Amino acid sequence: MKRLLIVASLIGATPALADEGMWTYNNFPAAKVKEKYGFEPSQQWLDKVRLSSAKFGYGCSSSFVSPNGLVMTNHHCARGCIQQLSTAKKDFIANGFYAKTQAEELQCPALEVSQLVQITDVTDQLNTATKGLTGKQYADKLKAEMASLEKACTTGADVRCEVVTLYQGGKYNLYKYQRFQDVRLVFAPEHAIAFFGGDPDNFEFPRYDLDVTFVRVYKDGKPAKIDNYFKWSDKGAQEGELTFVSGHPGRTSRGLTVAQLEFLRDVTLPKQLFKLSEIRGMVTEFQNRGAEQKRISTNLLFGVENGLKSMKGKHEQLLDKNFFAQKVAAEQELRKKVDADPKMKTKYGAAWDEIARAQDTFRNIRKDYEAMEAGGINSQLFSLARTLVRYAEESTKPDAERLRGFNEANLPMLNNQLMSKAPIYPELEIAQLTFSFTKLREELGPDHPFVKKVLGKESPAALATRLVKGSKLADLKVREQLSKGGKAAIAASKDPMIQLAALIDPDARAIRKTYEEQVEAVVRKNSELIAQAKFEVYGTGIYPDATGTLRLSFGAVKGYMEDGKKVEPITQMGGTFDRHTGEDPFALPKSWLAAKKDLTATTPMNFVTTNDIIGGNSGSPVINKDAEITGLVFDGNIQSLGGDYGFDESVNRTVAVHSEAIVESLKKVYKADRILEELRPGSTPAVKASPAQ
Template sequence: MLRLKLLFICLVLSVASVKADEGMWIPSLLKKYNIKDMKKAGFKLSAKDVYDINKICLKDAIVGLGSKSNPTTFTGSGSFISESGLVLTNHHTVVSYLHKHSSEEHNYLRNGFYAQNQQDELPAKGLILARLVRMQDVTEDLLNGTEALSDIEKSRLIDKRAKEITAKAKEGNHYQTKVKSYFGGTQLFLEVYEVYRDVRIVAMPPLSLGKFGGETDNWKWPRQSADFAILRVYANSNNESLRYSIANEPIKPVNHLELSLKGYKDGDFAMVYGFPGSTKQYLTSSAIQQVVDVKNYHGIKIRDAKMGIINNAMAKNEDLWLKYSDFMAKTSNRLLRWKAELRGIEKLDLVNLKKKEEETFTAWVNSSEALKAKYADILPGIESCVARLDTIEKLNMYVVEAGIKGGNFVSFAGKFDMLNAIASRKNVNERRLNKELRRLRVEVSNFFNTYDLETEKNFLKTFVKLYDENVGDKYKPAQIVKARSTYNGDFDKYIDDAFAKSLFASKKSLNEFLKYFSKEDVKTLTNDPVFDLCLSYFLINKDMVYGQRAKIRKEYGKFHKRYLQANKEMKAGQKIIADANRSLRVSYGNIIGIKDNGEEFAAVSTLNELIVKNQKDAKTYAVPDGYAEAVNKAIKESKTPIPTCFISNCHTTGGNSGSPVLDAKGRLIGLNFDSAGNGLVGDYKFMPELTRQISVDIRYVRFVLEHQLKAKTLLEEWK
């Protein structure tokens, strides 16, 4: 039966590969590896039109979304769409920045936002964009002469050389640089970026449209989400200590994407250009099994419980809806992703498929004594590491996912440990102590303004119990073991009693504690039952999880690195995929429908489907007041169905959110925002018959700007 299933998969692959090319490809290497296949798929441009350092090309219109602390480590993608610094990205990648400006009086999440003029644009505080200026293969420069060195000596020499190369690349300019590793360090690239620090919000649709269908439709197809946001980039200040432009002038980007409103048809070429996060194409069967049995299994159990608490809170009133909307979206997104990954792994029978790959690898290794001496220990070494990680990965899930990040309170309480450390010293530094007290007053204000204490207590109650049920006493905080005995397993009462005796019981009590704090008051903090419980999660993580996990993962990493190197050697002369690593990549394929569970779905969704969903379930598929009327009017006036979203078999992953989707001539036709559920297995194994990336049609973006946000001036600017 297994052989028949694998044969079927291979047959499907051979057919589907005509329409899709597995992988997220390095743009500077397209001419060498991909351009011929891209042309066969329908691409009309040259490799230099996509990436070139000597002329303006598509690369120059693509940006990554980072933060002040990590400006070139990207969590999303975007693209310049006008000469006046407009950037298009996803609603869900930047909604947290709009959330900071929202209140009950100005509920931009529920109502959407549009700046009528540049003066009304809202600063996206903390958001930084970056454009790749160039990338350069520096493998030989870094690795030459390192073959005979020990691991430590080799690492030190490579780091020294990398610092010299990046420093030289920054001479005489304002660019930021980094060196990225590919294929287990066998290929290394210097990346040079122009960083934009002054980013402002121009337009975002209401949450009901940006995330139409909410969690019900997440990771599913068909979709009708208007998942877009429009930003504007302003010129960086010459003073690096200032975040915003003194001149207050938008930049004129090196390049911006040409807009196409002509649409597409089934089978048309599509290309996604952005900064995918990470993929794990070379995980072994044992590592995939660990994903199934440990990481995703327990992660789902924890986040299901978390979502129940969040949904109950948000249903109570508008204030709690606003406070927990962003937290709900982040919690749900990963939860549904884990569930979809499991479905894809099962549907693909991925564990057994990986075992077949390992059999091929082992046969290659055994084909010569030299290969055996070099690589025979790799797979047994990986399997040993994975086996030892099983317990520690499960514990990590409960300590971090159910403990430190179970809600928002534990991490908040943990911020008081520095006060404990400063005040406990024999000779207290008064200047540092006062600075810490001022910092904590801000933290207290931020926490109580952002979250609800009763909801946070419910997180604690739920996850203390869940931790107790799923983790052995050896790995539990002593506080949980004691509470189970003292309270007969009634953890709700334990938490209630702890808060009744705690200075964390209210904003007022915490502020009074900080206002009148003296060195002697440190005992009040260390004896506080709530602080004691919260701190215990960090101590378990420090003593039992972090170090041990890091040690085994470091050992695993060495084997995995050699596995990547061996695969590259085994497939010498073939196109081989480099796992995504938050660097600029191109993926390409065709706009094509999908068959799932015996049902066929078209490649395009329409406004008609949005209305049908809204009429069947107006709560789940809510739309703003008046929007349904505007849609119905547009449907009646249009001679053809009005598209909302479409799918293609381009290979994407997290980080591709906000990536532009381009047609055969490099024109903007859509905006990547999601994947169809079973296709999420593509992070582990790309399968053209399962994998579909979902994009909002650029015509629907403009429809929402016109009919919901009334953004006439913006539409005139963006042509």
């Protein structure tokens, strides 16, 4: 894997070169795009693209593609909804889904699509509020001020506001979203073609996937009317063409200090890799129990395998000695410039060492923090129980003093999750909890007070079985009663899952408090100082690390060299059949085999671009300069896995489904003319649609 990264990525401060950058919409380098590609996006163009883009759920991207609320995203982003709507008799993951009429569109449990409607810079307000504060005082004041801004911005249940931290605290923006919580499934292909090639092909290219799903957002029981949406390109992506990707990249770490990267390399990533490997083994064993067990856990296994491969790439990047030496050199260069100026040295000089000390503090509490607070007990039922216990407690406090996530601005989203109709599978819950309790005891040791409090005299399997079989939290009415009943209802509850969550919550809160005050607050405060130092030394024409919020990148459809050979940028539909073996994961669904004679083999299937993306960009639209859909992002190539820490235009590539592949398959494989008519009005004859599966 090639590891040569351009200098801008390494420093994380100088103006980005080449096609690098996941840019915020209020700091997009339009002039730079014009200089390289001859097109300068106007403010009107940027506003339209922003409003046509959407966040999908809590970790993916999407876009509006019709005025009637039709939304396009990846199949793997919508898998949760698709599986939740499936049953043993109607497996929409395996067999696909198409609603031939609007009445047959199925509502997704607990799914939200949100549109970024306004961005406000609130940096000065937050800096003024926290000026001169450190530690607990800084953390408390920052949390309170953020909550106040978000509450004032939130004007109704269909609005969500969030203070976004940029440049590691160098800037703060307030993002205001329009929320759509009535989201209904319209079309999804079979898993076999959406993830054709499976894990062996994941993060690879050439690819031959139809990783697409269409949903529709509703308002007041009717399809929402959307003013800004992307129209469909006539030809789709062409080699050499300018491309833009508008989406929600998760988190990058290009601006972290060397001490933070060392902690990731030596502690965080190895631990995560070991844990994910063990979870993969647990889920694989669970799938071997039978067909139904395989069906209900397929989505979980997909996520685990995807995360495992992604983290391997990240870890390899940080283990590369040349790459890491360049990160060290870049940090030393900045520190020299700071130390050379007495005023800057006094203001910023100690920031790096303070962050390093915070990493040492975290090293000492990591096991307790991760076991008690950060996902140590993994289960849908336990997650619901903890949320109910904490909501009862937090709702009695002033908004500014609540835990983040329980503020007034977050309550509609919280309620949506608590009242989700998504099915809960007891056997899978028992398996996950048994694994969690086993790892808890293994990590902390059998004599740790927290382990004794959780397990008592029971084995992990016995405790997991008792909790799941005794809990009534799968019942929506029970959750509603507990939610409305407050602290009294929680205290009186005999539900064993509620009782466990209440029993261990004081321990979890205590370790969270230690982390927030001694680690997070220190890192936040000193990262702000380093960001300000970078602005003074290198200027402000830079992009911030990704934060899971809307960004825009630019690039072009372009191949690359790998092992001395040219990788062409576009694959063709005919190659999909050449790759078919009849055995998973290279087995095409029956619908594709039946339609082979009708499909045009030269139709573009997948393609790559030089756009700078990261996990979370899945489902992002690829558009041209006319703001038309030319493709749909679903992956990056293997070289892009180090994109968390840097970018190399020569080999880092975005992988997308070609817009023509989507049209060709909708028309000839699925006979989904109702969708085609929305995407390209007037393009389809009036023929009878195929029945829903």
